[in-house]
Amino acid sequence: MSVPYAKLPAWAEYGLIPLVNLAVAFLISGLVVLIVGESPLEAAYHMINGAFGRGEYIGFTLYYTTTFIFTGLAVAVAFHAGLFNIGGEGQAYVGGIGVALACLALDRTLPWYLVFPIAIVGAAFFGALWAMIPGWLQAKRGSHIVITTIMFNFIAASLMNYLLNKVFKPLGSMSLETRTFDAGGQLPKLDWLMSIFGLSVGNAPFNISFLLALVAAFGVWVLIWRTKLGYEMRTMGHSPAAARYAGIKEAKIIVITMMISGGLAGMMALNPIMGEQFRMQLEFVQGAGFVGIAVALMGRSHPAGIIPAALLFGMLYQGGAEISFEMPSISRDMIVIIQGLVILFAGALEHMFRPAITRLVIGLSPKARDVAATKGA
């Protein structure tokens, strides 16, 4: 049975549909705010103002964005090979070991620009290692990656708890964290970037790992669409049978893909550890690994989608914090609800408005009709 096939033009596919989804998510969020007895307009004002109102706020928003770009890319890379890596949280957490080791060992002897590359390699190495084990288990033993990566999040949490307690914590300290790094372990802020736009970064921890995230995004694009490895990953992701037919080694691709995915997740640790706190704290990932799933879904696993999606979640985090600060009857939990609604509409219910929008667009635009006409029914 043929199914009517209609392809939307890119502006509708990647612009209109996400915007409609987002608008609905915000409308319902507004209703929730209304039920609590507050003004949705005021909340919206605080959200926008809190995220973009001042250079410092923008700095915070972009700081969160950086984190979500890394975890979003991590999930997206695995998606392309048909793997659902839910372990970004744990991989980012373990990736922190690499950053902490590099900084603790070298921060007093080397300048930041020499420590940074080593920390990048360390973060990617530990993240990749943590993702490799579930990858290997799936490739060789058939253990499902969704289950094992979830398990590995818990194992990572316990492991880090132990390490921070017994290894990283300086003697005599009460809090579960490493010592504070010296200058060599501190990434410079992107003051110059903000000042181009006449803004000041203020206290915001907007640092150079943002640029690294952008480079990583470009690297992921090259990897997925321009290399043989990416070709093999996509083949496997779309059709495992075709991959077998083409002689693509499934086990090898699974392990390598998971390692790249874990490496990207691990690099997220650079941002909070070297860019903000200048030390590794307990639970520094704070759910960013899971947000990465939503970012990847919303960004359609494409770097060009992931960056704006990460920015959106960065805005929700920063603006949301501002709302709960300015409007006490809206608690942090309410912000989580709003974030949840965005994830629900942008990710899970992504196709809800598609049929209606398709009809609308195809009815209005003759060019879109031509695109639709390339496939016979």
Added chain:
Amino acid sequence: MSELAIELKGIDKSFGLVHANRNINLKVRKGTIHGIIGENGAGKSTLMSILYGFYQADHGDILINGQKVNIRDPNAAIAAGIGMVHQHFMLVENFTVLENIMLGAEESQILNAGITKARAELKRLEKEYALEVDPDAVIEELPVGIQQRVEILKALYRKADILILDEPTGVLTPAEADHLFRILGQLKDQGKTVLLITHKLREIMAITDEVSVMRRGEMVATRTTSETSVEELAELMVGRRVLLRVEKGEAKPADVKLSVKNLTVRDSRGVTMVDDVSFDLRAGEIVGIAGVAGNGQSELLEAISGIRRAKSGMVLLNGRPVDVTGNADPAELRKCGLAHVPEDRHHVGLVLKFEESENAILGYHDDPKYRKGFTLDIDAIRAEAEEKIAAYDIRPPNPRLKTANFSGGNQQKIVLAREMERNPDVLIIGQPTRGVDVGAIEFIHRRIIEMRDQGKAVLLVSVELDEIRALSDRILVMFAGRVVGERAPDATEGELGLLMAGVEGPKEAAE
């Protein structure tokens, strides 16, 4: 002229700009078997989907028994007395026949009363139409022919007077197909109306009373079957004269290129699918493997091409042993001169979401000529894809178009171009023309024979007996995993049909 069971007036249906059905008028007389033929994409399925309520027409009326009806969904179609037997059966495999027939017509929350009633009704239907089926048999244990009978019973149980059959013989042996036609004849005698959708002209000639031809969304002609010919129908379908027989000269078999010795393959459940199969394939010949789908042909192809592990046996490619029981690697086999056009191009031979040029290198993507430093040389890949598009007349000629947007025939040409242009020694092809329109079939058949004439060894698996007979220089018949006979291509269809049904094969093969 007897009264009309179905009358369609000006049915029009568009999907976006795709005009799938264009002002269709159709009259089907009560108590007849009416054939509808047309190439893939001609709009047959869309029209039947409108009649069965899957889609609504944009314009036009449907009259059933002279009454105008509004068929909003399949339930409305059933209420109007229309039943449909789909190409892919809509049966719950681990339910019994009786449970499947009741499904959706249970009548109450408590099943017991319904079961008793259904059993009685089933008995009556079986008697009336000579459709014997054990009501307590589990579907997955029944042969396809019987499963199809269950589909027909399902429709009759819902009091269908009009039965639509969509490509019903695709999965049947010639004998099973004959049996189906006898059943259809009986249904007709009982006053039922049958709409038969097929692309097999022979079947149309054999059992229909009237036949309507669709082309590009339009109903181009309706003929009384006894007054038309296969040639005329083919011409109406394609819109130009078609060569139904491929011209081919004598084969000149040379050295053995592929040698299969005592190959045994089991599926994942441990069921033996290929059982001790041996044969040789020589350069310059086409060996056809005939058989009803599911008798081990697919597994044989997969084992030879390194996709599926064999249990035991040997395969020699160009005289060199292939590790089919161990680490045979499809990529390695390609380098040794084996090309494989898989049976299932949608899931195996192509990645439908890829753009055309990406599929044009699938399996050969390792070739250094597609690489530039660390990355793939996209320009070179697209340029080569364009050459193949020109050579194989793939339409639309756009290497950047998503593969899913090509028609079945053009998709198959993408696979053929990829595999044939590599100049392989051995070409194994599964179902070369499944879901491919008549115009493209001609082209594909010519190419296969050209490959043979260039001295390639070609192994051809097809469930279309006509195709096997038209192309092969030798025919091997597979039944229940074994090669039960070898025949020359001039063997009669009856003879091959009996072998395919396991009747004349060795005793142990018929288990």
